[in-house]
Amino acid sequence: MNNIAVLGPNPAWQKTLFFDRFAYGKINRAKEMQQFPAGKGINFCRAAACHSRAVGRLVQFTGGENGDRIQTELAREGMSVFSVRTGGATRCCTTCLCRETGTMTEVIEPSYPADPAEVKMLLDYFEDALDDSGAAAFCGTLPTGTDPGLYARAAATVLEQKKPLLLDSYQNLQPVFESGVEIWLKINVEELQAMTGEKTVEAGLANVFRSSGVRFAAITDGPGKAYASDGKKICVYTIPHLDNVVNPIGCGDTASAVWASELLNGNDPFDSFRLALAAASANCLSAFPGSFSPSDADAIARRIEFSEA
Structure with missing residues (x-):
C-alpha cells in the first residue's frame, strides 16, 4: 500500500461536549463528553486508514500533558507517527455541539512556537517519512510564532524527491506555490476567497491555476455544492442532505485524505x-x-x- 508523508505540525487534544440545548451567556451542562487526539494532520491519517487505500505517516509537534495524551x-490507534517534543504545550480545542x-x-486554546532546533528536527523526520512515501500532505496551520518558512523548506x-503534494492549507504559502512542486489543492470556499480575493469559485479557481503550480484543485463548502478542476474544466458536485449528523x-480533513489516496x-x-465528498459526509455520522x-x-x-460547469 502507498504511503503519504503527512506534515501536521499543529495537533490538538480535542474535547467534544454534547448538549441538548446550548444558550450563550448561560450555564450549560453537557450531557456527554468525548476526548481524543485531533487536528488536521491526525484527522487526515485517521481518515486514510478508514479508506484503506494509503497509509498516512504523520509528522507533528507535541508538548506538555496534552502532547503526552496525544x-x-x-499509539493505541496504531497510527504511524513521528513526534517532535516541544517546550511549549500542545493546545486543547473544545467543541460544543x-x-x-x-x-x-468551537473554543481553541493558543498554540506556542516551536524553536529552530525543533523545526529542524521536524523537517528531518519529514524527509525520513517522505523517503518511502508516494506523496506528501501539508495539513493546517503552524503553531503561532513558528518559523513561517517551515512549509517552504519542506x-x-x-520537489527534490519529485513527489506530488496535497495542500490543505492556504495562509502564507506563496513560496510553496512557487516552489515547482506538483500541488493537489484542497481548501474550502472561504479559504479560496481569502487566498485569491475573488468572490466566485470560478474566478478563484482561474486565479489559482494562473499563478501557481496547482495540478488539481478541489473546493468544499460544507453541505453546499463542491467543485473540482484540473485547470481546463470545472465539475460541480451536489451533496445529499443528511438528517442524522452527529x-x-x-x-474537510477526511475529504483531503480520501482524495489524495485515490489520486x-x-x-x-x-x-x-466524489468518493472524497462521500467519505466527508459519512464522517458527519461519527463523533470521532x-x-x-x-x-x-x-x-x-x-x-x-x-x-461539468
Whole structure:
C-alpha cells in the first residue's frame, strides 16, 4: 500500500461536549463528553486508514500533558507517527455541539512556537517519512510564532524527491506555490476567497491555476455544492442532505485524505473527489473526527451527482 508523508505540525487534544440545548451567556451542562487526539494532520491519517487505500505517516509537534495524551492515544490507534517534543504545550480545542439546533461552537486554546532546533528536527523526520512515501500532505496551520518558512523548506524536499503534494492549507504559502512542486489543492470556499480575493469559485479557481503550480484543485463548502478542476474544466458536485449528523469536525480533513489516496493510486481526479465528498459526509455520522464507515460512504457516493460547469 502507498504511503503519504503527512506534515501536521499543529495537533490538538480535542474535547467534544454534547448538549441538548446550548444558550450563550448561560450555564450549560453537557450531557456527554468525548476526548481524543485531533487536528488536521491526525484527522487526515485517521481518515486514510478508514479508506484503506494509503497509509498516512504523520509528522507533528507535541508538548506538555496534552502532547503526552496525544502520543499515547495515537499509539493505541496504531497510527504511524513521528513526534517532535516541544517546550511549549500542545493546545486543547473544545467543541460544543447543540443537538436541538445542530449548531457547533468551537473554543481553541493558543498554540506556542516551536524553536529552530525543533523545526529542524521536524523537517528531518519529514524527509525520513517522505523517503518511502508516494506523496506528501501539508495539513493546517503552524503553531503561532513558528518559523513561517517551515512549509517552504519542506516543499523543497518534496520537489527534490519529485513527489506530488496535497495542500490543505492556504495562509502564507506563496513560496510553496512557487516552489515547482506538483500541488493537489484542497481548501474550502472561504479559504479560496481569502487566498485569491475573488468572490466566485470560478474566478478563484482561474486565479489559482494562473499563478501557481496547482495540478488539481478541489473546493468544499460544507453541505453546499463542491467543485473540482484540473485547470481546463470545472465539475460541480451536489451533496445529499443528511438528517442524522452527529459531528461535522474533520469533514474537510477526511475529504483531503480520501482524495489524495485515490489520486496517489492513479484514479480519475473528478470521480475521486466524489468518493472524497462521500467519505466527508459519512464522517458527519461519527463523533470521532476523521472516522467513517466505508459502507456509509459507499451509499452516499451513489447519491452524489456531478457535472461539468
